[in-house]
Amino acid sequence: MPDLEQATNGATEQHKTGERFFQRFTREQRYMHGVLFTTFLGLAATGLPMRFSESIWARKFATQVGGFGAIIFFHKLFAVVLSIAFLLHLKEIFTRGLLHREKGVFWGNTSMVANWKDVKDIVGHMRWFVGLGKKPVFERYAYWEKFDYWAVFWGMLVIGFSGYAMWFAPFFARFLPGWALNAVLVIHSEEGLLAILFIFSIHFVNTHLRPGSFPMDMVIFTGVESEEEFKVKRSEEYKRLASEGKLEARLGEKPPSWLVNFGRVVGTTAILIGIILLVLTLSAYIRE
Amino acid sequence: MTRAAKSTANSIEEMPQSRSRGLFRSALLAAGVVLVLLAMPGRLAAQTDCLMCHADKTLQDPAGHSVSVDGDTFGKSIHGVLKCGDCHTSIKDYPHPDKVTPVKCESCHASESEGLAGSVHSNRPEHPCTSCHGDAHSIYPKADPKSAVYPLNIPRTCGNCHGSDAMAKKHGINNVYPLYLDSIHGFALSKEGLLVAANCTSCHGSHHVxxxxxxxxxxxxxxxxxxxxxxxxxxxxxxxxxxxxxxxxxxxxxxxxxxxxxxxxxxEQPTASAFRMQSTPICGNCHKDKFSTYRDTFHSQLSSLGGYVETARCWDCHGAHEILPASDPRSPVAPQNLVKTCGKCHAGANASFVQYQPHANAKNRKLNPALYYIRLFMNLLLAGVLTFFMIHTILWLIRARYEQLKTRSAKGGKNA
Incomplete structure (x- = not known):
């Protein structure tokens, strides 16, 4: 796509001097995303061969890495790491929202919790897609970003619970009925499949691959975005901060080029792995 | 004794020429007989007439086949006590005709011959006795390691024909010799030299195959x-x-x-991983529905991917040989035995744990309603979310690209 590349390069050149950068994600949040996508890729890469254990690529992959024993070992390892990350996130929410009574964690403009504006935004955005209205302006988190967050949150609970129920089946059987042990595999694999299909197609495109962010939204790697990007992508938040006089407090450093390059390499790798897994998944799914 | 024979020959030479020819011949014959007698065990005396010619290693019949007989070897063979004429009945005296009637083993071995006549090897010219028992003049008892039908030699003997692809193809049967050699029986026989290991005849019989x-x-x-x-x-x-x-x-x-x-x-050794890894489809050949539902389970996922041979396969739960229906109280899959059976792998299995259905069918509403609706819900969720966002995102892509192209020259081109 030469057009897009030119557009990106042109935009970068404009920002060379006197450009301001604003903090969007904290270091902890960026690390959290790193742990999330690393373990997610690992879980997908080890989970898919189990889900499609009859397919040729699953068997080949299993043979390469040392059979089922190796696959389940890494699947559990990634699962534990991700579970710890999830618990740390819950602790952060608890500390910020309940202990420190920080505003905007559970509701308000900066919260991840859906509100009436999100409903209006979905409708408005889709009307804009087909040329029926003006493009809505977004706050700190747009509705599709909130959906991504809650999809992962719900997925963590559902996939996590069903996964641990299988891992420690005799223990869970003490308070679960027998048929639940059958159900957890169905739930685990279907929900896992949904997560994989969603992240590797919808999230990739919505967040990284769509025009305007192509080939990758670097903000999750650098933590900052340029003033222009901020203004265009999250106009509502920019306007609110400006009117409240809080814009200066959000000023950040221009990201060092090594960080940008690092983010590009890591992000591109993750996306490529994701797309490969997506193709394998779809091929196996269709054949089923 | 040798000296005595020589002195006889010397005394003949001293006799006048005219008288001596007849005497010479008979004396030479006598000397030859004595020499042969000295060289051979005494009991072979009756074979010596034949061996005077047939001991010659280069002796051939008019068709070019060797008709040489090693008297020594023959003497040690199981038929060593017999006279040549016992088998070669058409030869009465010397010189004998070039063409002689074939040996009939059945004249002594009647029951074996009868068995062979009704067998798959009944075509006598194709399967003469010697094709399995080896050279007619060096046949040994089957307990003798030199015998072609000694237990450890049988597979090789049968393999002479049954190890040939061409022969197998011609008769529409498998080339079984290499299969057998790699099998647990073949291994026990050829590598460990177990006389009790099953060889071809243990299962197929010998003459009446x-x-x-x-x-x-x-x-x-x-x-x-x-x-x-x-x-x-x-x-x-x-x-x-x-x-x-x-x-x-x-x-x-x-x-x-x-x-x-x-x-x-x-x-194969059924407890070996190679057999375990490939074995569930064997039961699945007949129990197709059970195999299909097994494949939906975690047990199957484990077993398909290799390297994890312990995972439950059919007979780990059902037993291998004394397979009993779940209604039989002795069956390992009878409800009252499940805690023990599942507990073989799942330490801590309890009454609730064994309610797990290893052959649950999530697609069958009547048999597994809870599972059916859970699967339905999950599928609807999956299809619903993906359908909505697929439409949403494709429309967005088109619109964003359109917007980007339209306003590229203006500001905000990058961040449409």
């Missing part, structure tokens, strides 16, 4: 359990007590016998 389609054959389907039971008596007893054995006994031809699961020639 019949096609497995012949109801008289030890390899006919319903006879297989008894045939294997000659050695594996305990397992055959277990098998006959199980559903498969009862089925076969009742004349159900679909019920599997030993060879249906273990194969006939490529038999």
């Amino acid at each position: 019949l096609s497995h389609k012949d109801p008289q054959s030890p390899t006919f389907k319903s006879n297989v359990p008894q045939t294997c039971g000659t050695c594996h008596a305990g397992i055959t007893n277990d098998y006959m007590a199980g559903v498969h054995g009862k089925g076969v006994a009742a004349g159900h031809t679909a019920a599997p016998v030993c060879s249906d699961c273990h194969t006939a020639h490529a038999i």
Whole structure:
């Protein structure tokens, strides 16, 4: 796509001097995303061969890495790491929202919790897609970003619970009925499949691959975005901060080029792995 | 004694020429007989006439076949006590005609010959006795390691024909020799030298070898359990007590016998990982519905991917030989035995744990309603979310690209 590349390069050149950068994600949040996508890729890469254990690529992959024993070992390892990350996130929410009574964690403009504006935004955005209205302006988190967050949150609970129920089946059987042990595999694999299909197609495109962010939204790697990007992508938040006089407090450093390059390499790798897994998944799914 | 013979020859030479010719001949013959007598064991005296010519290693018949006989070897063979004429009955005196009638082994070995006549090897010119027993003049008892039919030599002997692809193709049968050699029986025999290891004749018999389609054959389907039971008596007893054995006994031809699961020639050690890894489809050949539901489970996922041989396969729960229906209280899958059976792998299995259904079918609403609706919900969720966002995102892509192209020259081109 030469057009897009030119557009990106042109935009970068404009920002060379006197450009301001604003903090969007904290270091902890960026690390959290790193742990999330690393373990997610690992879980997908080890989970898919189990889900499609009859397919040729699953068997080949299993043979390469040392059979089922190796696959389940890494699947559990990634699962534990991700579970710890999830618990740390819950602790952060608890500390910020309940202990420190920080505003905007559970509701308000900066919260991840859906509100009436999100409903209006979905409708408005889709009307804009087909040329029926003006493009809505977004706050700190747009509705599709909130959906991504809650999809992962719900997925963590559902996939996590069903996964641990299988891992420690005799223990869970003490308070679960027998048929639940059958159900957890169905739930685990279907929900896992949904997560994989969603992240590797919808999230990739919505967040990284769509025009305007192509080939990758670097903000999750650098933590900052340029003033222009901020203004265009999250106009509502920019306007609110400006009117409240809080814009200066959000000023950040221009990201060092090594960080940008690092983010590009890591992000591109993750996306490529994701797309490969997506193709394998779809091929196996269709054949089923 | 040698000196005495020489002195006789010397005294003949001293005699006048005219008288001496007849005497010379007879004396030479006598000397030759004495020499042969000295060289051979005494009991072979009757074969010596023939061996005077046939001991010559280069001796050939008019067709070019060797007719040389090693008297020594023959003497040690099982037929060493016989006279040549006992088998070569058409030869009475010397000189004998070039063409002689073939030897008839059946004149002594009547029952073997009868067995062979009714067997798959009945075509005598193609399967002379010697094709299995080896050279006619060096046949040994089957307990002799030199014998071609010594237990450890039998597979090689049969393999002379049954190890050939061309022969197998010609007769529409498998080239079984390499399969056998790699099997647990072949290994026990060729690598460990176990005389009791099953060789070809243990299952097929020797002279009266019949096609497995012949109801008289030890390899006919319903006879297989008894045939294997000659050695594996305990397992055959277990098998006959199980559903498969009862089925076969009742004349159900679909019920599997030993060879249906273990194969006939490529038999592997069933506890070895190689066999475990490939084994569930064997039961699945007949139990298609159970195999299909097994494949939906975690047990199957484990077993498909290799390297994890312990995972439960059919017989780990159902038993291998004495397979009993769940309604039989002795069955490992009878409800009252499940805690013990599942507990073999799942330490801490309890009454609730064993309610797990290893063959649940999430697609069957009547059998597994809870599972059916859970799967339905998950599928609807998956389809719903993906459909909505697929439409949403594709429309967005088109619109964003359109917007980007439209306003590229203006500001905000990058961040449309």
